[in-house]
Amino acid sequence: MNLSHAYGHPVSEEDGAALLGRALDLGVTFLDTAALYGGGNNERLLAKAVMHRRAQFTLSSKCVLDMHDGKRGLDGSPTAIARTLDGALQRLGTDYIDLYSLHRLDRNVPVEESVGALVRAKEAGKIGAIGLSEMSAETIRRAHAVHPIAAVQSEYSPVVRNPEIAVLDTCRELGIGFVAFSPVARGLLCDAVRDDAYESDNDIRRAMPRFTGENLRHNLIAVGAYNALALQVGATPAQLALAWVLARGNHVVPIPGTRNIAHLEENLGALDLTLDASVFAEIDAIFADGGIRGPRYSAAMQAQIDTEIFPGEELA
Template sequence: MPENTRNLRDLQVSPLGLGCMGMSFAYGPGDRNESLATLNQAIDDGVTLLDTADMYGNGENERLLAEVLRTRRDEVRIATKFGIVMDENGQVTGIDASPAYAARSVDASLRRLGVDTIDLYYLHRVDSVTPIEETVAAMAEMVRAGKVRHLGLSEASATTLRRANAVHPISAVQTEWSIFSRDIEAEVLPAARELGIGVVPYSPLGRGLLTGAAAAAHDLADDDFRRTLPRWDAANLDANLALVQRIRAIADQVGGTPGQVALGWLLAQGTDVVPIPGTKRRSYLTENLGAVDISLSAEQLAELSSLTPAGDRYRDMGRVKGESVSA
């Protein structure tokens, strides 16, 4: 990866981060050794933003990162999240953004990560009970205590961003954004830019759909949560894979892969955009990082922007009672 950097407000990071969720959660069984090798290679290749959350594997993902952070803490910026509550069986039971829960959560994440300070601390989902002002005020106390450096929100509306930023500067909003998921562009993206908040797209490869890697839902592991997503339904999958072929045609024109084109499209949306493609394998990591060298013409960007997938993304705003929650 080139030496250039991007800014999430005043947090400087590499153009692409690494989403670590799949190493411990949601995408079938993981391989601890390969995950650790992927984390180390990412840092070797210039990735400086590692993204995790306390709910990924019920804390296991943070513990996994701790193994790398013991010797490489100064080379990376760590982002983690709190607010989605899980039981001991790994089932989501609700959202809690209360100040008391926030205080317990940050201390628990610091212990699991084995660090003194979290670089970017997100509220994972907005709590419908706790006013966002109360949550952000509690998070601001963490900054003053030296436990956290920068604050973020995940899957927040434009109104919530404005209310939160009025309490304490918000450095980043994390939300799903890809060629196939464009709803951020109507209100959230303009608000973020109005306020100087960086944008961290998760699932920038459409949860793998934009790469064309899985030809059908039956190719997925039994516990892969994508089996629950509308865009992977049999009724929608063929239509979406046909769109991927159009991405592949552009990839052939620029000498890249469909995944690199999908990431290149996002990187071209602005220097305040830092996608965090997730992977647990070194081979995909290498491919993803090659996206920074992809150059797309105005015509190619326009064609990619015109693609409309079949099926909605699920309501990814804090699903509870055993339903899937990701990123």
């Protein structure tokens, strides 16, 4: 996502291709995109940059949350899903996507109907596994009853713990992989956010309450303690966050996004960390009891999220 969407101006095609190629060179085996990212441009970037190396990675993309009639919106109808999938296959320059997910829940369409559309796509040989993104345990169970769900994506990091309410346990029970996006908290846990003077008006964090104003100033106090802990254990803040996510369970896989090859290499260094459980306990303590203030999404964005929330979170 970072290469084409949400954090200001997209990188050049050349820089994006170089980063994706380096990721494969370093052994990354899972690349996640979506129809929404850059209005399809991220899928086009993957086609040009890495699809000639298709045997080296699992290709993941998503539907439902897309540009509909020129506007961002949800459409979980089977017709829209089929249209988005066919467009994705064309943009990606392939006839098969390994993992295809419902990006969000369209509350106007029963999830069983949306999953049914993906089942038919699988039967037609267009996709392999079926996934979900930002959905509740109840919705996951309903979807899984139609067809086994292979993976569920949700935001998860030391500062975003919503999956711990029910989704992580549900995935473990049903044998579903959990894909943790934004594992370094949109830059908060890699010393990349120090104030709310974001360079671009298009930066998604401008509309996220915990990344602006008094909320952010409060949150940076806890982040400062966290950064000090990372220094103490000989890791970068990003590596410490990724090690925390990796320690959550064998079924949990983080997908850190970056635009920078040096940051990519830094992130992968988390695999070499060996940390005592007491370090993870210290992380939990830093962010407990109001360490982080502010909802993770704006009200408009939260309306498209099905994942469980903590008491009072919408008003935090």
